[in-house]
Amino acid sequence: MNLILRLSLLLAATTALRAGxxxxxxxxxxxxxxxxxxxxxxxxxxxxxxxVGTTPATADKIVDLxxxxxxxxxxxxxxxxxxxxxxALRPSRDTTEVGEFTPDVAAWIAVNPDxxxxxxxxxxxxxxxxxxxxxxxxxxxxxxIRLRGWTIEDxxxxxxxxxxxxxxxFSLDTTPKELAGNKESWKSIEDQVRDRDxxxxxxxxxxxxxxxxxxxxxxAGPSPFQVVPAWEAMLPFVRQELPLWIHADxxxxxxxxxxxxxxxxxxxxxxxGRDAWREATLLATNGVAVAxxxxxxxxxxxxxxxxxQFAAPAVLAKAGVAVAxxxxxxxxxxxxxRNAPYAAAQARAFGLAYGEAIRGLTLxxxxxxxxxxxxxxxxxxxxATLIAVDGDILDIRANVxxxxxxxxxSDLSSRHTRLYDRYRSRPAAAK
Numbered sequence: 159m160n161l162i163l164r165l166s167l168l169l170a171a172t173t174a175l176r177a178g179x180x181x182x183x184x185x186x187x188x189x190x191x192x193x194x195x196x197x198x199x200x201x202x203x204x205x206x207x208x209x210v211g212t213t214p215a216t217a218d219k220i221v222d223l224x225x226x227x228x229x230x231x232x233x234x235x236x237x238x239x240x241x242x243x244x245x246a247l248r249p250s251r252d253t254t255e256v257g258e259f260t261p262d263v264a265a266w267i268a269v270n271p272d273x274x275x276x277x278x279x280x281x282x283x284x285x286x287x288x289x290x291x292x293x294x295x296x297x298x299x300x301x302x303i304r305l306r307g308w309t310i311e312d313x314x315x316x317x318x319x320x321x322x323x324x325x326x327x328f329s330l331d332t333t334p335k336e337l338a339g340n341k342e343s344w345k346s347i348e349d350q351v352r353d354r355d356x357x358x359x360x361x362x363x364x365x366x367x368x369x370x371x372x373x374x375x376x377x378a379g380p381s382p383f384q385v386v387p388a389w390e391a392m393l394p395f396v397r398q399e400l401p402l403w404i405h406a407d408x409x410x411x412x413x414x415x416x417x418x419x420x421x422x423x424x425x426x427x428x429x430x431g432r433d434a435w436r437e438a439t440l441l442a443t444n445g446v447a448v449a450x451x452x453x454x455x456x457x458x459x460x461x462x463x464x465x466x467q468f469a470a471p472a473v474l475a476k477a478g479v480a481v482a483x484x485x486x487x488x489x490x491x492x493x494x495x496r497n498a499p500y501a502a503a504q505a506r507a508f509g510l511a512y513g514e515a516i517r518g519l520t521l522x523x524x525x526x527x528x529x530x531x532x533x534x535x536x537x538x539x540x541x542a543t544l545i546a547v548d549g550d551i552l553d554i555r556a557n558v559x560x561x562x563x564x565x566x567x568s569d570l571s572s573r574h575t576r577l578y579d580r581y582r583s584r585p586a587a588a589k
Contacts, residue, residue: 178218179203180565185223185546187211190230190513190521191535200228202542205565209538226559229516229551230536231285231543232499233523235449235482236403236429238492239279239287240269240303240313245489253487254293259364261321262391263298265289266314271307275492277572280305282496283545283558285568288319288527290403290429290487295361297322299391300403302527304543306563319527320403320427321395326357328410358414365422368392401425401526407432407452413440420444427526430486432458435470438477447526448479450518451486453501465508471518472509481505481514482523503552515552541565 180202187195187210198211208214243250252268269289279287285305291298300319307313330350338344345353371389394400404415407430416437419426428434431448432455434441441448450471457466471481483502485494502515510518517534524534532541542565549556561568 179208179214179216180542180562181214181217181220182228182544182546183213183220183222185226185228187228187536188230188516189536190516191537200536200542200544202562202565205542207536207538207540207542210536221560223546223560226546226548227550227556228536229283229545229547230520230534230540231545231561231563232283232519232551233482233527233529233533234279234284234287234484234495234498235427235523235526236290236300236451236484236487236491237287237495238290238292238487239275239495240271240273240289240492241265241291242489242492243270243273243275253291255291255298256293258294259296259388260291260294260298261296261368261395262387263291264301264317265291265298266301266303266310266317269301269303269310269313271310271313273492274573275495276305277569278493278574279495280561280568281558281570281572281574282499283547283551283561284495285543285545285561285563286315286529286533287495288523290322292487295324295326295357296364297324302529304563306566306568315529316527318394318400320401321392322429323361323402323404325404325406325411325415326354326361328354328408328414362418365392365396369396372396395424398423398425400528401427403427403429403449405429409433409436412437416440416444416446419446429484432467434479435466435473438474438479441474442478446479447482447522448474449482449484449523449526450474450501451484453483453504468504468508471502471505471514472511475510475514480522480525481510481518482526483515483518484523499551500554503554506552512552519551 182200184197187198195211199213201209201214238253241253255263288300288302290300299321302316302319303313304315330347335344368389372393375383395402402424404426406412406415406428412428412434427447429449431450432452434448452467455467474481483498485491485498502518506515521534524530533543542562544562545558546560547556547558
């Protein structure tokens with residue numbers, strides 16, 4: 159059988175699996191956008207939810223959940239999943255482009271659909287992630303992928319999701335020159351302030367030039383116009399069609415970034431947000447959400463309470479800020495994405511409402527990514543991307559037992575389960 163015929167049969171089989179009707183019964187349905195429903199049927203047709211709480215006359219397939227908790231699939235708002243496999247091996251790192259301003263870099267094209275870390279994330283309930291490029295000041299454009307598919311084209315849900323900006327640091331090194339480890343690279347506080355101000359000006363000028371390019375292209379109309387790829391990549395963002403995600407942790411960075419967004423009238427999200435709780439009112443007033451990475455980060459000031467970071471999401475939520483939970487984009491972010499539900503659980507233990515904790519894993523990241531019409535809650539009309547859990551997803555003892563992505567059941571095996579099965583059945587003499 160030639161390759162083309164085999165691929166055609168595979169595509170036909172996949173389409174057949176996705177088509178038809180499916181009824182999920184006897185589950186505890188955590189709708190996220192509404193009340194939790196016990197033993198409410200969820201009826202799915204052709205990969206989308208047709209009804210919740212209404213039993214249809216017939217269905218092609220009926221699945222008895224037997225008391226499992228049904229949640230929408232989890233969404234990670236920032237990760238390098240698929241771009242990074244083993245940090246110590248340079249050939250497996252595709253996270254960072256060379257250059258300070260690279261808005262034409264698109265993350266989706268570098269994703270490895272055969273990454274061993276994708277099934278690991280899927281095994282704990284993650285169905286979608288935003289893959290983020292790193293490096294420079296304007297790092298490039300992130301992409302949203304689903305965690306099931308054969309090729310990168312199959313995985314990709316949205317090639318252009320957001321433009322990622324690394325906000326210039328505001329912290330200063332106050333070490334005297336005589337105590338500096340490297341006296342050649344030592345800078346005075348005045349020089350550091352000048353460098354920071356210069357970086358802020360360069361960033362602002364970059365966006366002003368992109369705005370000028372946009373206006374010039376509009377004015378040119380059908381006339382010949384010299385296209386510049388970097389400026390073309392900036393058009394959806396300076397025209398406010400897509401959001402900016404600004405990576406900032408320190409309180410002065412966050413304040414500066416939010417004020418800049420407001421001045422330029424851009425839509426934005428703060429990613430990282432270690433000190434965001436200190437500017438909760440400013441964030442809420444300007445409608446800026448936070449993709450929070452620092453629940454388990456040690457407090458950085460000796461005047462902070464021991465639970466400052468544990469309670470930070472509750473402080474933000476109380477002010478009216480939408481908080482999504484993420485493990486971030488550092489070298490362990492891709493492998494530890496599965497642990498984000500436990501960050502939400504810790505925030506829940508320190509004052510965050512249960513509903514806010516669940517929305518921080520589902521509906522809020524979907525809204526930040528502009529995908530809430532299809533994902534993030536269990537509602538009629540949305541995509542049937544669901545997970546069945548033998549307990550509360552915030553409980554570390556709970557396990558994801560079944561998963562459906564767009565109505566198609568997904569495999570939950572991974573390298574971890576394969577190794578477990580292998581060594582569990584090793585010969586007695588080797589034990």
